[in-house]
Amino acid sequence: MELEISIAPDVLFYIGSFPMTNSLLWSLFISAFLISIAFLVRFSLKTIPGTLQNCAEILVEEGFSFVRSVIGTEEKAKKVFPLFATLFLFILAANVFTYVPGQSAVTLYNEGGAGTPLFRAALADYSMVLVLTLISVFVVQIVAVMMHGPFGYLGKFLNFQSPLKFFLGLMNIVGELAKVLSLSFRLFGNIFAGEVLGAVILFLVPFIAPLPFMFLGVMTAIVQAFVFSTLTLVFITLASEIEADELVEQASM
Amino acid sequence: MELLQAFGIDYKILLAQLVNFAILFFVLYKVGYKPIFTFLEDRKRKIASGITMAEKAEAQLRAADAEKSAIIIDAKKEANTIITKAHELAEQGKEEKVKQAKDEIAAIIAKEREKIVAEKTQTLKEVKAEIADVIALALEKITGEKMDSEKDKAMIADMIRHK
Numbered sequence: 001m002e003l004e005i006s007i008a009p010d011v012l013f014y015i016g017s018f019p020m021t022n023s024l025l026w027s028l029f030i031s032a033f034l035i036s037i038a039f040l041v042r043f044s045l046k047t048i049p050g051t052l053q054n055c056a057e058i059l060v061e062e063g064f065s066f067v068r069s070v071i072g073t074e075e076k077a078k079k080v081f082p083l084f085a086t087l088f089l090f091i092l093a094a095n096v097f098t099y100v101p102g103q104s105a106v107t108l109y110n111e112g113g114a115g116t117p118l119f120r121a122a123l124a125d126y127s128m129v130l131v132l133t134l135i136s137v138f139v140v141q142i143v144a145v146m147m148h149g150p151f152g153y154l155g156k157f158l159n160f161q162s163p164l165k166f167f168l169g170l171m172n173i174v175g176e177l178a179k180v181l182s183l184s185f186r187l188f189g190n191i192f193a194g195e196v197l198g199a200v201i202l203f204l205v206p207f208i209a210p211l212p213f214m215f216l217g218v219m220t221a222i223v224q225a226f227v228f229s230t231l232t233l234v235f236i237t238l239a240s241e242i243e244a245d246e247l248v249e250q251a252s253m
Numbered sequence: 254m255e256l257l258q259a260f261g262i263d264y265k266i267l268l269a270q271l272v273n274f275a276i277l278f279f280v281l282y283k284v285g286y287k288p289i290f291t292f293l294e295d296r297k298r299k300i301a302s303g304i305t306m307a308e309k310a311e312a313q314l315r316a317a318d319a320e321k322s323a324i325i326i327d328a329k330k331e332a333n334t335i336i337t338k339a340h341e342l343a344e345q346g347k348e349e350k351v352k353q354a355k356d357e358i359a360a361i362i363a364k365e366r367e368k369i370v371a372e373k374t375q376t377l378k379e380v381k382a383e384i385a386d387v388i389a390l391a392l393e394k395i396t397g398e399k400m401d402s403e404k405d406k407a408m409i410a411d412m413i414r415h416k
Contacts, residue, residue: 024273060286
């Protein structure tokens with residue numbers, strides 16, 4: 001037995017020229033799971049809620065009140081909440097499902113005899129994380145443009161009023177780009193590192209020793225889901241607010 | 254580009270992931286959040302209306318209670334007045350009856366008295382007439398002569414007057 005660690009996900013098979021990776025399969029499975037839960041809740045809504053409905057209600061209600069407390073107004077919260085909740089649920093489910101016992105042992109052998117694990121943590125695939133991050137950052141940009149107008153938003157980055165302001169504008173560009181990297185690598189790094197650490201410990205001491213790391217991993221799974229969705233929420237909140245000096249500018253125009 | 258490959262980034266997979274997440278987002282929005290929100294809103298409204306209704310019902314109950322006690326007090330008052338009135342009427346009726354009875358009795362007594370007086374005079378008259386006859390007979394026997402009726406009557410009248 002040897003320890004295999006790859007940053008890139010493994011390709012299971014090709015559909016036409018489309019490479020089906022194990023993490024993509026996993027993320028499809030998680031999406032299907034969440035969708036089926038949603039349908040289950042949707043068609044069993046009762047005035048007196050059952051356990052499942054209670055959980056869903058708590059999640060939706062508490063999540064919404066959290067979003068509102070961060071973003072300020074009910075109206076904005078209603079628009080942002082679906083993205084926030086979906087990001088949170090998807091990341092949480094993807095992370096927690098990694099701890100289903102046995103799933104990492106399922107291996108697919110191809111003709112060459114080389115085995116590829118059928119499942120891989122969806123967020124231990126950088127492309128998945130990158131997609132989530134791009135969605136998040138893209139939404140932030142759209143919100144900012146909607147709030148400030150296209151030229152007002154551009155003016156934040158290209159400001160020729162003074163050398164200092166020009167420099168700060170360039171810094172803003174760097175900041176926006178850094179958002180993509182920091183958001184994506186935080187999530188990817190945590191999950192991937194957790195996976196690798198788990199695999200290494202499991203390789204070295206198969207019994208008992210991996211347990212504390214698994215506990216930590218479960219905690220990370222929940223915390224990272226919360227962190228990613230909350231950071232997105234905070235970025236959107238910041239983008240949706242008009243600063244005071246800008247208000248003065250707009251009034252003087 | 255090598256870096257991207259090392260991370261296993263392929264635009265096809267990126268696209269697939271994006272579509273996957275978009276579908277998840279859309280379905281959760283349509284099936285999850287929206288209905289749950291409307292459902293929660295509905296229930297909130299229902300509960301609120303229920304509470305206001307209960308409050309209203311309680312207020313109404315209290316009002317009804319107050320009304321009830323007011324009605325009872327009124328009824329008691331009325332009953333009292335009716336009873337006192339009835340008492341008064343009864344008293345009045347009694348007095349009247351007694352008075353009437355007394356009057357009647359007095360009237361009866363007066364009638365009887367008149368009757369007695371009339372009978373008495375009648376009896377006296379009859380007795381007087383009889384006595385006159387008896388005396389006439391006695392006188393006939395004593396005198397031995399049959400007095401004619403005129404003489405006789407004159408004599409008797411004279412005797413009675415001089416008695």
